[in-house]
Amino acid sequence: MSIKQAIVQQALPLIQPGMVVGFGGGSTVAELVKEAANHVNDIQVVTPSPTTRQLATVLGYTVIDPQYCDRVDIAFDGCDQMDTHGSALKSGGGIHANEKIIATLADSYWLLTVRSRLVQDQFDPKTPLVLEVLPKALALVMRAITEHGGQASIRTAANRDGMTLTDNGNFLIDCHFPSYNQLATLNTEFATLAGVVETSYFDHLVTNAILGDEATGIVTRLFEK
Template sequence: MWGIAGSEVNGGDSTELTTDDAPKLSAIEGSKRLAAWTAVDRHVKSEHKVIGIGSGSTVPYVVERIVAQGREANKDRVFIPTGFQSKELIVKGNLLLGDVDQYPRIDVTVDGADEVDKDLNCIKGGGACHLREKVLAEAADTFIVVADYRKNSDILGTTYKAGVPIEVAPFAYAKVLQNLHAIGSPSAVLRMAQKKAGPVVSDNGNFIIDAPFPEEDMQDPYTLLTKLKMLTGVVEVGLFCHMAKAAYFGNQDGSITVRWLDGNREELSSLSSPMPVGDEKNPLDYANGNDVDVNELEPKA
């Protein structure tokens, strides 16, 4: 398991993870961790006191890195969850749990995504949390997305094929489905639970529809979002447009691709600990936290 060592993080007395007996991760999990750690180190600073925690498979690594900043850094912070998963992570990390009712303005929200396009528009909602995720993203002064390399696309729908997640009032789901079939998503379906009979029910007590649209619609996700929001019975749509400031993608080779809202792109690697060609270690040891301090990540030449 991870050890704890004293260090200075974000300008204060803190702790950081060491790599003694660090667990080995798969390539994908390693890339998620690397993206999450780097985003936290760059965007969750000592002056940030209200922090939104998103949902999904990358978010546990976000919380892991925040906890590693130490008790001193976190003692005056409050953390706002997007759903049950993030609430449990906050509680288990001994972090102070808050609610968006109390803190309608958030300093920074860090969240995952199912897919991100070249303009940082996102598909979210694979975990049926996109209503709360969007509230926290909009409430944040800075919204940061973290993901692995598989989520990095030019056009939404390239890799995430399930369709646009749409949260709907249960009373209206059949009519919404009929409308979706008529406006360009003939394959739209009610999302069914995997280990229980019946549909998936969101944390808000609503149903989820997955609506695939053709590429020409996904090239302009904001217009599609507007059209879908106008359907009676729709509570929220899993298209996040013009919201993220930056997206961090962990790559298979232990590097990180950062894409910014202004169109700039960074490729980060650890220049302090290069991986020699032919080294017996897995290159994803970078992402596993071995032989790399994400505080020392620098842009590639």
Template structure:
């Protein structure tokens, strides 16, 4: 069993009959979906799936899940999603796919938000090894960039890579990427950036994840929220 499969199967055990289940996007969440399909077929597990993205909606249809669109529900009993990084304090970086605004709405709607990942995404403490996305309305990007510079963060527009032009989010906006320094107050940074006019959201998730299921060579490691 590979690491992602180990994490996905273990995390799917949290779902019980009658739950409204948020399903995020990515290769590890795919294993959650596969295990929920198995449990539905073998154990008669019944639940309502709520996909966070169009590709996941297609998977729900393909697997015969009863589902609702995100805009049609006001809360989720549990939600699963992947990440770019997760640390020992359940601080999370998301937004490699430039969908962090919807992903944060999705996560905050859940009574229990579960990160599923393999150990390549796990670090003891978040640092500057991956980009942190800031979603910005187009007309504000220069002023936001100047404000980020004053906060001590150099930023760059995210290019599409495989095609000409910039990455455009599902909300029709653009992305400025920054790098963490590794010693900052993450909550203060989150609050400072999201208060800038023209910013929709930043891809750091602080105090949102309830646990993380991390696949390793030795099975699944579970990181729980420290309640003290």
């Protein structure tokens, strides 16, 4: 059994019939979506990920749009890094604005990841803080990032010439800083800046996490409750 499968087996019992369940993106969550279909299909699914939405539809789930959903029983997602206080950086996928909506709607928000992504003190700046930005605010936001000591790059599309656009039609800006010793404060500065739709920092939104140790194969919870 792979470490992803071991994580999924720990997550499965949390899904009960009749629930509205949020599934994010990533390969571990995809494994959970597929495995859950064999155990409890009587759930409604909400997702920020077009890939997960397609998978859930093919598997026969009832998929509802987040704009018509005012409550989620439980949601599962991955992350790039997380800390021991329930905060996370979710920068790679570029769908953090829609992910954060579902995380906020959820009664409980669980991350499924490997233990090596857990940081003890502060986040590693190798993972950028990503901003989803309205196109008209691009110059304003780029200037603000520089003024805060960061280096900004506009994310470009891998399969075509040009910038990456989110599902909301906005730009993604990857922000690199020398350190994240004031990440919460920095995040607030950008989150309240005109034209910034959302940031990829999830400040104390995580209820719990299922962590797999790739070296030992042992799976544990971040908070044993």
